Amino acid sequence: MLKRRHLLVGGTSAVALAMARGAPAQQPPGPERRLLRLTNRILEVNGKAAKRYGVEQPSGAFGLTLNEGDIFDVRLENGLDVESGVHWHGLNPPWRQDGVPYLSGPPIAPGRFADYRFPALPVGTRWMHSHFGLQEQNLLAAPLIVREESAIRSGMQEVVILLEDFSWTEPRRIFDDLRRPRPEGAMNGTGMNMAAARPDLNDVTYDAFLANDRTLADPQVIDVEKGAEVRLRIINGAASSNFVIDLGAVSGTVLTVDGNPVEPLVVRQFPLAIAQRVDIAVRLPADATALPVLARCEGRMSQTGIVLRPRGAAVARIPEMAAMAASALDLTDEARLRAQKPLVSRPVDRSVPIDLTGNMMAYSWGVGVHGLEGLPVNVEKGERVELVMRNTTMMSHPMHLHGHSFQVREINGQTLAGAMRDVILVPPRTVVKVALDADNPGLWAFHCHNLYHMAAGMFATLVYRGFL
Missing domain, CATH: 2.60.40.420 (Cupredoxins -  blue copper proteins)
Incomplete structure (x- = not known):
């Protein structure tokens, strides 16, 4: 049977601890806890059946909807036959519950589970996805909505739209093909122009x-x-x-x-x-x-x-x-956005230069912090931190910082009181400054959200001094 996802039949939940992975998935969750399962599923793409991953509630509802004021109280069961996990993208949990394997906790083994409990903040349109290998390309992602009190009061009908790209080619093969050396100026099998002289828009066809x-x-x-x-x-x-x-x-x-x-x-x-x-x-x-x-x-x-x-x-x-x-x-519309709830005005305590680097021919990408690849962004709790991202490459990079929201403050020298975000696009040869308050101690991922750029090295961390 081919089945569709059942979108966002939500519920409520509502502060603080623990990943457990020692008990088998058959153990029932507590009475107030929401249950999400990583599953294999079949969908139909232009008349053909495709086996992909999914994140569902026991009812078959796809993803999760909470309301403002709820606690994020979730048991995540791994019903796949491979290790996995889920990152709660856009929420700011304690760092050990961020869902990044090997950074915030171990991956979840097949047949096992992890428990999460923290305030469902910030409210708004968030989402969830695997941060394990290339599983996100196999559609291991789902909406995660924390409905604002104002949206609930408005009575306005809401429609959630999750956009994804689909390939019949296995993700590892896509990645291996991207990394296969080719002569300068050649097009590889996935549609990427390997020349470094002009911008490239798409790695994969x-x-x-x-x-x-x-x-x-x-x-x-x-x-x-x-x-x-x-x-x-x-x-x-x-x-x-x-x-x-x-x-x-x-x-x-x-x-x-x-x-x-x-x-x-x-x-x-x-x-x-x-x-x-x-x-x-x-x-x-x-x-x-x-x-x-x-x-x-x-x-x-x-x-x-x-x-x-x-x-x-x-x-x-x-x-x-x-x-x-x-x-x-480009950032034309970005420059027009103004935060409704901007950061409180205060001096910057720490400005961190960050170079987004890459070798198109070898399909190798990186994040240079203070000029050094592999160096973390070190911050102190309570600081106002400025990240100065300079894209030295000819591809755009959507840069995502876990566990925090930041405000866009400058684009190519133009200062602005821009939007609060957790992902900012940095186009080729562009400098973007964002500011954040260091208020969530831990060890946080900071990376390009193009899956293949991240897998090829465009991944760094933001680390609080003395957080352990």
Whole structure:
């Protein structure tokens, strides 16, 4: 039987300890605890069955929805036949519960479980994904929503959209092919231009792009009221693909980025880098026609998406190939964003220069801290820290810091009171400064969220002095 994911039948949960992995998965969780299972599942991609991973509740509900004020109280069972684990992307837990194997805790063995309990903060559109090997490319990811009290009070219908890239090729083979040496200027089998003289947009040529597990050959159609306002919670869960969100002729209002509120920004298109999220409020057309919400792959004609349909409205077929390629992502819209709840103004205590480095020919990537690869970012609790990221390469890098939110403060010398984020895209030959408060002691991952860049070395850590 081919089955779809059942999206986000949530619940509530609600502060503090422990990964346990010694007991078998059959042991039941406590009465207040939510249960998530890592599973094998079958989905259909353009008429063909594909076996991939998933994160589900026992009911079959995909992912997890909590409400503001809840405790994140979860038992994660590993129903796979391989070691695994899940990172709670965008939440700021105690570092030992961050879900990064070997950094915050051991991987979860097959048939075993781990328990997590901490405040579900910050609220907003978050997500969960494997941080083990290349499992994320096999779709081991799911939405994780902590609904804001304001969103609950509004009564606005909410639609969650998880975007992913799909390949029939096994992830290890994709990675090995990327790392195979080739002459300068050659194209490798995954579509990457190996020349270092000009920017490259995509490492991998994918077979399909998914929105809630489906392509535009059979998109998810969601019923809405005529003329209704809908809150879109859009998550870029792709392993290696940036998107442009396209609302067509309809304008929407950006409410949050990476789950964090911004001053309202009216858009028809909006860039969404790997691992970033955006909440957009859209009002359905007054003429009761259906509204496609499309995600167009950067630099390609490929697109995916869902359809919002007023009851009874016709739904026209939407091609999987657009008339023209989507443009490269830049920081034009990023520079327009303003945090609704910015950091409190105070001097910077520590400024850390960070070079994003790479050798395109060898497909080797790195993070240089104070000019040294492999050096951690060292901070003291209570400091205001500035990270100065300089991209020396010809590819964009969506940089993610675990356990913290940061504010975008400067782009190529232009100062701004930008958005609060946990992922910032750093385009080629660009310098981006972000600021954060060192308020969550531990050992934290800091890396490019392009899965293959991270696997090829673009991974560092932020370490609090004396945290143990």
